[in-house]
Amino acid sequence: MGYGRSGEDIVVKEALKNLGVPICYEFDETDHFEGFLILSPSTVFIACTERHRSASVEKFIPYVLTLFSEIIYVDVVKVRRYMHADMLFGKINDHLALVYLPAFLKAWHITQNGRQEIGDFRQFMFERQMELISVSDEEQQKWACSFIPIDANTMLHYDIALNAQTKSQLYSKGIEIIEFHPDALLAGGGSLRCLTLMLLRA
Template sequence: MFVRNGTSELKKVLICPPTYLEEAAPINEISKKYADQPLDREKLSAEFEQLVEAYRQAGIKVEQQTATPEMTNAVFARDFGGCVKEGYILGRFKKDLRFPERKAYADKMKKLGIPKITEVKEGYFEGGDFAFLTEKIIAVGIIDRTNEKGFEEIKAGLSPLGYEVYPVPADPRYLHLDMCFNLVDDHLAVAYKEGLPTSFLQLLEKLEIEIIPVPEEAIFKHGCNLESLGAKRVLSLKQNTAVNQSLRSHGMKVIELDITETLKAGGGPHCMTFPLQRG
């Protein structure tokens, strides 16, 4: 078994150092603000090591992708696909900048012995849009980097395995679903409710998933970009003071990361993490 759901105990992750992330390429609303500004390489490296250490302290095995010069944004490991119990889904990047990552990550997964169960060949799909709601119900954001065709390909690949896959369209400015919605425990999520479709909110209600609401501006400060570790533990950013307080009031143990430089390229802890084993 590889990844059973989105909130059970996280056991192994795949991440990639930001070795060649030199400047924030203007490929999303956040990175546009820092476009062509050199990023602090020392700080980027320290933030990555902080993430590695947080996982090790939590007893989670860390696998690392080898960084290469042509994969500038590979630090956001989440985006090459999605992982379920039976294996992984290989996505397809929309931006040319990220094309080289596809083969590199597919090769890495082969080395790790994780089978590819389906892939997106014609449409677009990035892993930041992939979210478990329950063990057999998956939400897929159709926002900026995943389109209808990509969604249909994922649904066709996962349905024979018994998965229900639901589309979640939202404002393209939000980039990925994990920027405006994140499940942190079996029945608890953080989300900007007003930016999500009524049908999706009704589905969450039916599944008895409580939402900790965040304002729209929190999306662009990574207020929803959290990583569930299971056992009521969650990785969050130190700057997410209101969100972290709400999580704690709901019985969650919040592990705070002091990450700011990496965020300028448009991704947070969830974006930086591809789960390999959870259950």
């Protein structure tokens, strides 16, 4: 776990144990790793942020490949505003996502057969039938990529996160945006996705 989350893994492990949920992988005390995104039943998105240690990610990759057929791995600028993958990439549905590409340093496509550097990330995702809508620097700092997709055409988001241009692009794709002002949630110090736990998506 990263420095800012020290000790949380012990609490979560105990809670999962009490619930009868098995632990599939455990990091040790020297590891820094704060999560990843599941894009599909076969694809995982891992961003090596300031809350990760590259050695911890590399140690985790072989295990991930026993559960998923591929990994999209991105090395990210190491600053706080990019601390988690969902600060840079947010999947709305199987064919559309919000992204902040300026934070990406390098990206790789990893499978059991090896890894290949991704030169043009937007084109790479387009070839996988996923269109990327870029958010601005200001939007990224207001958690634009971190939202809750209610279903394939509906997203729940902070009313401060997206500008009119981005909303217009989303509306043109048939996406409904349910907005609310995050007064109480901002006190929790996290983005909308970080502060929620989806148990079942319709």
